[in-house]
Amino acid sequence: MLCWETVNESAIVEIRDLHYAVNSRLIFAGLDLTIARGRVTAFMGPSGTGKTTLLRLITGQTAPTSGKVLVAGTDLATLSRDGIYALRQRMGMLFQNGALLTDLDVFENVAFPLREHTRLPERLIRDLVLTKLQAVGLRGAVLLMPGELSGGMARRVALARAIIMDPEILIYDEPFVGLDPISMGVILRLIRRLNDALGITSIVVSHDVQEICSVADAVFLLSGGKVVAQGTPQQLQSSQSEIVRQFVGGLADGPVPFHYPAGDYYTELLARDEAC
């Protein structure tokens, strides 16, 4: 039986001096951050800063080039394949588009982790599935196929599936993308309630500033592979940093430039005229 003792009692995920490069493109250079246990932590940042990559590093799907990723006190690099699988059973992840298995109905999708990892009797599985579906408000949709669900409903079913094994960490990868305001509100409510009711840690990656700031306890703003700002949502709103102001305010130009790098505009225009 493995012992999951944490060094820092209040930190469930620690990232120390993380470097990660893909095809000689440096995504993270010396990233340091700590995710507190029992809280809703949000990661925000412009597109392409590697927010999803960070999630993959936390879940062990990708290995860092250098640096440490500790989950519940254990360095992921020291774990074998089985070890990582065992760790993942204590995590739940909600993918951007739900990622439900298309050949199974809603019930079987939510029951999937139970069927694969446990030998619970059918009646118990049924009770658990219905309970989790009730928590996300979709108990009535239990016999539908994923193709018959709207985007928001699919995501809620995926959420029920993510919590079916009572994980300690819940990870949300861009949960608000493409949702109407009502569905967005539903998901927001669920994130907060599940976090508090189940006593878990929630990690949310998103760039919907207003939405996520309404439920998060701590926010990290990533840009250029580093943490450029962190704190509570209130601290971020009142921050004077330029990059924070641009991101929070949705400004078109600022530290994140409007123009993709290019040569001098007039030179290029004139060059084309000359070629005629």
Next chain:
Amino acid sequence: MRNSHTLNLGTGLFVLLGFAALFFLTTQTTSRGLSFGSKPHYDVTAKFDNVGDLKVGSPVSMAGVEIGRVSDISFDSKDYKAVVVMRLDSRYNQIPSDSDASIYTQGLLGGKFVGLTAGGGETYLKDKDHIDFTQSAFVLENLIGQFLANFGKTAAGAGTDTAATPAAAPAATPAKEKTK
């Protein structure tokens, strides 16, 4: 969730059809027929001067009926003859010991086979017996050589001088030989 009942039924039917096809191919298209495993048989040996292109697996027949197959062809370096082992169906166990074995050709240009002609003896062939009377395969070149030799003889006319025989020396003409 696709109805697992239709799924299982469909797969079962498919697999059944597939095995039926395999069964058809192995039994209805080959000469094996519905025989599984080897039938009871006994082996008989015979020596020939020349087996031509007789192959292992060529039929052995008597009165035109197939009674067995050639199971082995080898060469005896002591008396320079071909040794042919024939596997005969045990149903046909009343073949006289003094029968003779000859190598014939199927049709005009077909493959070779061994034909047995019954002798008049009282004892029958048993397992590991030996057929003493054999006739070798018909080799086309020998026939041509012999024909040319005879042609040369008659062309020489009534003369007793047989020196006019052409250079093509006939090879051993097919004749009944007692072999041991």
Next chain:
Amino acid sequence: MPGELRNRLVTTLVETGAMVRFLFRILAGVPRALLRFDLVVAQVYNAGALSLVIIMLSGLFVGMVLGLQGFQLLQRFGSEEALGIAAAIGLVKELGPVVTALLFAGRAGTALASELGLMRATDQLSAMEMMAVDPVQRVVVPRFLGGIIAMPLLAAIFSMIGIYGAQLVGVQFMGVDSGSFWSQMRSGVDLVDVTEGIVKSGAFGIACSLIAVYEGYHAEPTAEGVGRATTRTVVTSAVTTLFLDYLITAMFLK
């Protein structure tokens, strides 16, 4: 340009190596996957039962063409009675395994590749990984097993229907004697020939199934990526099948 050719060769070598390693990974997961036999049965249905119609139709037409062409050719030598053995040998040894493999690659192979590619593109495979379920074992191995079980059976069905198609044309339409048709076939076709056909279809089954699941599993998670994966499945399966066909034929031609 020799440089580009060399690059192509190197890429092909690397891909072949990756595919073989993937094969080992699949084989390692076979025992566990057999415990979930219902998954394998579902895949045998997908690969085999759903391909039955195209295989049977093609077998019938190919057999009938064989009957026509064979009859015309043999008629020149006055050996129409040999139509049975000509059709049987042609189908059992060559046309059955090869044409079935090509049709399989087109129908079942593309279905496998696009299915897996779509699962890759919609994060279903990543989701399984996150739920600590090995996607290779759960999704890939049953499909692979389904393919290699279905292929020899389909090839046998193709050959059987083809022979009857040839018989239909030769005996019913062209007037070849039915008795001679079958008796000449029986004396001319040996168990070795049927075995050769079965070995071929088994080998083709392994190759085509492996290529299909490999391309699908490693497809790029975009719409074009899935499309590319399906195209490559058909092309690679076809070339590999014909290459293996030559190898096995030569092997049996001791």
